Amino acid sequence: ISMLRRVDAYLEEYQAQKSGMKETFPDLSFAKSTSIDSIGVDERLFEKPQLPTLNKAALEKILRERSLQMRDQQQAWQESEEGRRMLEFRSSLPAYKEKEEILSTILRNQVVIISGQTGCGKTTQLPQFILERETESLCGAVCNIICTQPRRISAISVSERVAFERGEKLGESMPSLSPTFCSSKVGYKVRLEGMKGRDTRLLFCTTGILLRRLIADRKLKDVTHIIVDEIHERGMNEDFLLIVLKDLLPRRPELKLILMSATLEAELFSSYFNGAAIIKIPGFTHLVRTHFLEDILEISGYGLTPDNQIDDYGQERIWKMNNQGPRKRKSQITSLVEDALREADFKNYSPQTRESLSCWNPDCIGFNFIEYILCHICEDERPGAVLVFMIGWDDISALKEKLLLHPVLGDQSRVLLLTCHGSMANSEQRLIFEEPEDGVRKIVLATNIAETSITINDVVFVLDCGKAKESSYDALNNTPCLLPTWISKVSAQQRRGRAGRVQAGECYHLYPRCVYDAFAEYQLPEILRTPLQSLCLQIKSLKLGPISEFLSRALQSPEILAVQNAIEYLKIIGAFDNNENLTLLGHYLTMLPMEPKLGKMLILGAIFNCLDPILTITAGLSVRDPFLTPLDKKDVAEAAKAQFSHDYSDHLALVRAYDGWKDAEIDLAGQEYCWTNFLSVQSMKAIDALRMEFLSLLKDIGIVDSNATNCNAWSYDVHLIRAVICYGLYPGVCSIVHKEKSFSLKTMEDGKVHLHSNSVNARESKIPYPWLVFNEKIKVNSVFLRDSTAVSDSVVLLFGGNMSKDGDGQLKMLGGYLEFLMKPAVAEMFQSIRRKLDDFIQSKL
Ligand code: CDP
Numbered sequence: 069i070s071m072l073r074r075v076d077a078y079l080e081e082y083q084a085q086k087s088g089m090k091e092t093f094p095d096l097s098f099a100k101s102t103s104i105d106s107i108g109v110d111e112r113l114f115e116k117p118q119l120p121t122l123n124k125a126a127l128e129k130i131l132r133e134r135s136l137q138m139r140d141q142q143q144a145w146q147e148s149e150e151g152r153r154m155l156e157f158r159s160s161l162p163a164y165k166e167k168e169e170i171l172s173t174i175l176r177n178q179v180v181i182i183s184g185q186t187g188c189g190k191t192t193q194l195p196q197f198i199l200e201r202e203t204e205s206l207c208g209a210v211c212n213i214i215c216t217q218p219r220r221i222s223a224i225s226v227s228e229r230v231a232f233e234r235g236e237k238l239g240e241s242m243p244s245l246s247p248t249f250c251s252s253k254v255g256y257k258v259r260l261e262g263m264k265g266r267d268t269r270l271l272f273c274t275t276g277i278l279l280r281r282l283i284a285d286r287k288l289k290d291v292t293h294i295i296v297d298e299i300h301e302r303g304m305n306e307d308f309l310l311i312v313l314k315d316l317l318p319r320r321p322e323l324k325l326i327l328m329s330a331t332l333e334a335e336l337f338s339s340y341f342n343g344a345a346i347i348k349i350p351g352f353t354h355l356v357r358t359h360f361l362e363d364i365l366e367i368s369g370y371g372l373t374p375d376n377q378i379d380d381y382g383q384e385r386i387w388k389m390n391n392q393g394p395r396k397r398k399s400q401i402t403s404l405v406e407d408a409l410r411e412a413d414f415k416n417y418s419p420q421t422r423e424s425l426s427c428w429n430p431d432c433i434g435f436n437f438i439e440y441i442l443c444h445i446c447e448d449e450r451p452g453a454v455l456v457f458m459i460g461w462d463d464i465s466a467l468k469e470k471l472l473l474h475p476v477l478g479d480q481s482r483v484l485l486l487t488c489h490g491s492m493a494n495s496e497q498r499l500i501f502e503e504p505e506d507g508v509r510k511i512v513l514a515t516n517i518a519e520t521s522i523t524i525n526d527v528v529f530v531l532d533c534g535k536a537k538e539s540s541y542d543a544l545n546n547t548p549c550l551l552p553t554w555i556s557k558v559s560a561q562q563r564r565g566r567a568g569r570v571q572a573g574e575c576y577h578l579y580p581r582c583v584y585d586a587f588a589e590y591q592l593p594e595i596l597r598t599p600l601q602s603l604c605l606q607i608k609s610l611k612l613g614p615i616s617e618f619l620s621r622a623l624q625s626p627e628i629l630a631v632q633n634a635i636e637y638l639k640i641i642g643a644f645d646n647n648e649n650l651t652l653l654g655h656y657l658t659m660l661p662m663e664p665k666l667g668k669m670l671i672l673g674a675i676f677n678c679l680d681p682i683l684t685i686t687a688g689l690s691v692r693d694p695f696l697t698p699l700d701k702k703d704v705a706e707a708a709k710a711q712f713s714h715d716y717s718d719h720l721a722l723v724r725a726y727d728g729w730k731d732a733e734i735d736l737a738g739q740e741y742c743w744t745n746f747l748s749v750q751s752m753k754a755i756d757a758l759r760m761e762f763l764s765l766l767k768d769i770g771i772v773d774s775n776a777t778n779c780n781a782w783s784y785d786v787h788l789i790r791a792v793i794c795y796g797l798y799p800g801v802c803s804i805v806h807k808e809k810s811f812s813l814k815t816m817e818d819g820k821v822h823l824h825s826n827s828v829n830a831r832e833s834k835i836p837y838p839w840l841v842f843n844e845k846i847k848v849n850s851v852f853l854r855d856s857t858a859v860s861d862s863v864v865l866l867f868g869g870n871m872s873k874d875g876d877g878q879l880k881m882l883g884g885y886l887e888f889l890m891k892p893a894v895a896e897m898f899q900s901i902r903r904k905l906d907d908f909i910q911s912k913l
C-alpha cells in the first residue's frame with residue numbers, strides 16, 4: 069500500500085512537472101528499494117492440505133463384507149412389497165418397453181442416440197438398464213457408467229431417484245471410512261459436493277465434472293459407458309464434450325457413448341457421429357388444453373391495463389429496462405413479436421378482450437395477472453399441482469414474496485408454494501417432488517430447468533410466461549449480455565407438455581398466439597452466443613491443440629472473431645502467454661469453475677490477505693443486483709444506497725451493505741435492515757451462500773489453507789481492495805475525462821461511454837481518480853457500464869494488464885500515458901516494480 073501511495077505521488081509530481089515543462093524526472097530510487105515482501109502476508113495461508121491416510125487391509129475387509137451385504141440387500145428389496153411396486157411403476161414407463169431394443173443396439177454400436185418425450189424414462193431408466201445388464205452378464209466384472217447432466221440440481225435429484233428405485237440409500241455412509249463413502253451403486257458428483265465410493269458403478273455428474281476428469285484421465289481409462297443427457301439443450305459444455313469424445317472414440321473402441329435428447333433432432337447428432345444408430349422412444353401424454361392470452365382474457369373477462377401489469381416489481385423492471393436498454397434494443401425477435409402483434413387479427417374476440425390486448429406489454433410479466441390465474445385455479449379448478457415458468461431466480465423470488473401476501477395463495481393450509489431454480493438448496497429441491505397433503509395445492513415457481521430436466525409428477529396446470537434468461541454475446545462489440553428473451557417453439561411445447569403427464573391438463577400461455585407463431589423453431593446453441601473465454605481455458609488445460617482448429621470440429625463452430633477475442637482477452641489478463649500456452653495463473657483459473665475475472669480477483673484477494681471483501685464482491689457480481697430501486701421510491705432508495713458509497717465504488721458499497729446485513733443478522737434483524745436499506749434479502753442470502761462456495765473452491769485448489777475458518781484478517785484498506793478489483797476486472801477500464809463541473813468517460817474500443825444510472829458514481833459530479841474499472845458493459849444505443857470502481861494511476865499500471873509482455877495492447881489501453889511510458893527510465897521503473905509484483909504473486913501460486 070505504501071508503495072502504491074508513493075507511485076501515485078510520483079505520478080502526480082510527474083504530471084505537474086510535465087505541465088510546468090520541467091525536463092527532469094523525479095527521484096526514482098524508491099522503486100529499487102520498495103520491497104513487496106513488506107506488504108506482509110500470512111504464510112500459513114499457503115500450506116497445502118494434508119490428505120487423510122487409510123489403513124488398507126481394514127478397508128479391504130470392510131469392503132468385502134459390504135459387497136456381500138449389498139447383494140443380499142438387493143435381493144431382499146426385489147422381493148419386498150415396495151420393490152415389486154417400484155418395478156411395476158418402472159415397467160409402466162415407455163422406455164421400459166424398449167429395454168431390449170436399447171440394450172442390443174448399444175451392444176452392436178459404439179454410439180447410440182436416444183430420443184423420447186420428457187418423462188418417458190430416459191434419465192432414470194436407461195442407465196439402470198445398462199447397470200443391471202452389465203452386472204448380470206459380466207458376472208461381477210466391472211462396468212462403470214457416467215451419465216452427465218447439464219445442471220447440478222438434476223444430477224443430484226436424478227441420482228437420488230435412481231438409488232431410491234433400487235431400494236438403496238444414496239450416501240449411506242460408513243463413518244469408519246471417509247464420510248463420502250457410500251454403499252449404493254449409484255452416486256453423484258457436482259461441484260463441491262458428491263456421494264461416491266468404491267461401489268459406485270453409475271455416476272451422475274455435471275458435464276463440467278466430466279470435462280475436469282478428462283484433464284487427469286485423458287482416455288477415461290476405467291469408464292465403460294458415457295451417457296450425455298439433455299443434448300437437445302445444446303449447452304456449451306455438452307457441445308465441447310462431444311468434440312472431445314468424438315476424438316476419443318477411435319482410441320477407446322470398447323467405450324460406449326449414448327446421447328439422450330428430449331426432442332427429435334436426433335439426425336443432426338447422428339450425422340455428426342458418422343451415422344450413429346438412433347432409437348426413438350414413442351411417447352404418450354394426455355391431452356393438454358392450450359389457452360393463449362386472448363383466450364384467457366376472453367373467458368375470464370380480466371382487463372389488462374398498463375397499470376395493473378405494472379406492480380412494484382414490474383415498475384422496477386421496466387424502469388431498469390428503460391435505463392439500461394433491453395427495451396430499446398430491438399433484437400430481431402422483439403421486432404418479430406411487434407410485427408406479429410400489429411398484424412394479428414382478433415376480430416372474433418370481444419371488444420373488451422381487444423382493448424385488453426392493446427394494453428398488453430410484451431416487456432412486462434404481469435404479476436397481478438399471474439396472481440389472478442393462480443387464484444382462479446386454487447378456488448375453482450380440480451386438484452393438481454401448478455407449474456409456473458418464470459424468467460429467472462429474481463422474478464421467481466419477487467413473485468413469491470407477492471403471492472405470500474395474498475389471502476388465498478399465501479394461506480399455507482391451502483397452498484404449498486415452492487420454487488425450483490438452479491441455485492436452490494438440496495432440501496428445498498426434495499420438497500418439489502413430494503405430494504402435498506389432501507386439500508393442499510402445490511404451486512411451483514420454476515425457471516426453464518423444469519422444462520425437460522426435472523419432472524414434477526403431479527402437474528396438471530402450467531403457466532408459461534414465454535421467456536427465459538439467455539446469455540448472448542455480441543462478438544463485434546465484444547460485449548456479453550444476459551437478457552430475458554422469448555423462448556423457442558420447442559421450449560413452449562415442452563412447457564405445455566408438462567401439464568399432461570398424469571391426466572388431461574391445462575396450459576396458460578401468457579402471450580397471444582400470434583407471438584408464439586413468431587418464436588424461432590429452436591434456440592441458438594450456447595457456443596454460438598456466449599463468450600468463449602472459459603471454454604478456451606478448458607481447451608488448453610486439456611491440451612487439445614490449437615484452439616481455433618479444435619473448435620472448427622464442433623457440431624456448429626463459433627465465429628472466428630469470437631474465438632480471437634477470447635484468446636486475446638486471456639492473453640491480456642495473463643492466463644495465456646503470447647504463444648497461447650497456459651501460464652501458472654491460467655492453470656489455476658482452469659481449476660476455478662467461474663468467470664476468469666472472478667477467479668483472478670479471488671486468487672489475488674487470498675494472496676494479499678483481503679479475501680473477505682473480495683469474496684463478497686465476486687459473489688455479488690454473480691447474483692442479481694441487491695440494491696433495489698422501486699420507481700416510486702427512487703429518491704429514498706438512492707439515499708439509502710448513498711450511505712454505503714463514500715469510495716466511488718459500487719463494489720465497495722456492496723461490501724459495506726453486506727457487512728451491515730451480516731451484523732444485523734446476528735440480532736435477527738437482517739430482514740428489517742434490508743427493508744430500510746432497499747436491499748434484496750434473497751440476494752444477500754445468495755451472496756452469503758456463494759461466498760462459502762467460493763471459499764471452498766479456493767481451499768480445494770490449495771490457494772487457501774483448507775483449515776482456514778477466518779479469512780477476515782483484513783482492515784478496510786480500500787486502496788488495496790481497489791487494486792485487487794482492478795486486477796480482476798482489467799481490461800474493463802475507462803478513463804475519466806474531467807471537465808469543470810462534470811466528467812465524461814472513454815474507453816479505447818468504444819469511445820464515449822456512460823454509467824448505468826444505478827451506479828454510485830453516476831451521482832457524482834466529480835471523481836478524484838483518473839480511471840474507472842468496471843465489471844460489465846452493455847451495448848444499447850450507446851455503451852453503458854454497470855458496477856464500477858474508481859482507481860488511481862498506479863493501480864492501473866501495476867495491477868492492470870501485463871506491461872512487459874504485450875506492449876501493444878497495453879500502450880493502447882493506457883492512452884494518455886503512452887508518451888510517458890516511452891521514456892525508458894520511467895518504463896523501466898514501472899517494469900521493475902511490476903516484475904517484483906508478478907514474482908511475488910507467482911511465488912504464492
Ligand atoms: O429423462 P426423462 O425425461 O425421459 O424421464 P425421467 O427423468 O427418467 O423420469 C421418468 C419418470 O420417473 C417420470 O415420468 C416420473 O414419473 C418419474 N420420476 C419421479 O417420480 N421422481 C423423480 N425424481 C424423477 C422421475
Ligand code: MG
Nearest residue numbers: 190191520521
Ligand atoms: Mg431426462
